[in-house]
Amino acid sequence: MPSTMTAIIDSHCHLADPKLIAEADAVIERARQAGVTTIISVGAIGTIETDRLTVELAEKHPNVFAVIGVHPHDASAADPARIAALRELARSRKVVAIGESGLDFFYMHSPADAQEASLRRHLELADELGLPIVIHCRDAETKLVEIIGESGMPAAGGVIHCFTGNAAAAREFVRLGFHISFSGILTFRNAGTLREAAREVPEDRLMVETDAPFLAPEPYRGKRNEPALVVKTLEKLAELRGVEPSRMASITAANTRRLFRIPERSA
Numbered sequence: 001m002p003s004t005m006t007a008i009i010d011s012h013c014h015l016a017d018p019k020l021i022a023e024a025d026a027v028i029e030r031a032r033q034a035g036v037t038t039i040i041s042v043g044a045i046g047t048i049e050t051d052r053l054t055v056e057l058a059e060k061h062p063n064v065f066a067v068i069g070v071h072p073h074d075a076s077a078a079d080p081a082r083i084a085a086l087r088e089l090a091r092s093r094k095v096v097a098i099g100e101s102g103l104d105f106f107y108m109h110s111p112a113d114a115q116e117a118s119l120r121r122h123l124e125l126a127d128e129l130g131l132p133i134v135i136h137c138r139d140a141e142t143k144l145v146e147i148i149g150e151s152g153m154p155a156a157g158g159v160i161h162c163f164t165g166n167a168a169a170a171r172e173f174v175r176l177g178f179h180i181s182f183s184g185i186l187t188f189r190n191a192g193t194l195r196e197a198a199r200e201v202p203e204d205r206l207m208v209e210t211d212a213p214f215l216a217p218e219p220y221r222g223k224r225n226e227p228a229l230v231v232k233t234l235e236k237l238a239e240l241r242g243v244e245p246s247r248m249a250s251i252t253a254a255n256t257r258r259l260f261r262i263p264e265r266s267a
Contacts, residue, residue: 006249007264008036008234009256010227011181012100012134012161012209015041015064016053019213019224027212027226028061034228038253040209040260042067042134042161044100046074048085058094065262067097067134069122075101075110078118083125090129096260098126098154099134100161103147106139119147126154132259133158135178141169145176153177157259162211163197170197174205179259181207184217184225187236198240207259208233208252 010031015024031039041064043051051068058066068089070078078101089095101122103115110118126133133154137144159179163170170180180201185191198206208230210216216225217232231245238248257264 006035006246007038007253008034008230008249009038009040009208009253010036010210010212010230011040011159011207011252011256012042012067012183013039013212013225013227014043014045014214015039015057016043016050017045017213020226021053021057024057027228028064031227034231035249036227036230038063038065038256038262039227040065040067040096040256042069042100044069044071044074047077048082048089051086051089055089055092055094059092064094065096065260066092066094067099068095069099069101069134070118071100072102072104072115072118072136073107073109075115075118078114078121083121087125087129090131095131096262097132097134098122098129100136101133102136103140103144104136104138105143112143116143116147119144120151123148123151123154126156126158127152130156132156135160136162138164141165141172145172148176156261159207159259161209162215164194165197166193167197167200170201174202179205179207179255181209182233182237183209183211184215184221184229184233186233186240187217188221189218195240198237203251204255206237206248206252207256208237
């Protein structure tokens with residue numbers, strides 16, 4: 001396990017989720033004890049209230065930062081009023097990115113055209129505010145590449161969170177300018193294709209996350225996830241890349257700080 005002296009960053013979780021928010025302070029403290037010094041908490045799921053709660057948590061905790069947006073599952077709600085509300089929330093100095101937006105053609109909780117329209121609005125908002133974009137993509141890599149090709153990447157860059165594709169998809173997203181973030185899925189026994197992709201992503205584009213409370217890594221699969229467990233994903237990524245966990249912690253933390261413009265003293 002990485003030394004607790006090594007800065008580890010959970011680049012994507014959902015502290016305002018009902019499964020975590022009631023004990024958010026304790027969750028953050030357990031993460032600190034595990035060596036996770038900085039947490040990027042994403043709103044996006046549900047109503048704008050989730051984003052507000054996420055920003056409030058970030059403003060309360062020095063080493064928690066917020067990402068705000070509308071999840072693809074709720075894309076039909078990404079109307080001009082919702083985008084305006086996000087723009088207002090983004091005035092907080094603790095908001096470091098827009099998202100998670102993107103495309104989910106697996107669950108299809110919102111129609112494809114609504115998801116595409118929402119994604120374009122998020123890309124425009126991120127570019128307008130000078131912030132990176134956090135992207136959710138499931139069974140929609142081709143369409144996502146097409147839309148990014150048409151709309152362009154925000155100047156501040158972006159990340160494909162909880163990447164689940166193959167090496168070819170990873171290479172294409174890197175070509176477009178994205179970072180690639182790996183979740184606990186990387187530890188699953190049936191994730192051979194994903195592990196192949198993890199070996200190929202350039203070192204300066206690697207990030208790790210929990211997506212808590214979802215996707216707990218082995219040996220906790222099926223249980224509630226939380227930021228402290230990002231250590232398990234970090235260890236697996238280090239093993240796949242043939243480096244020490246402490247070295248991988250330094251790599252992924254530096255990449256996350258650079259993308260989200262978080263000073264090193266805050267990590």
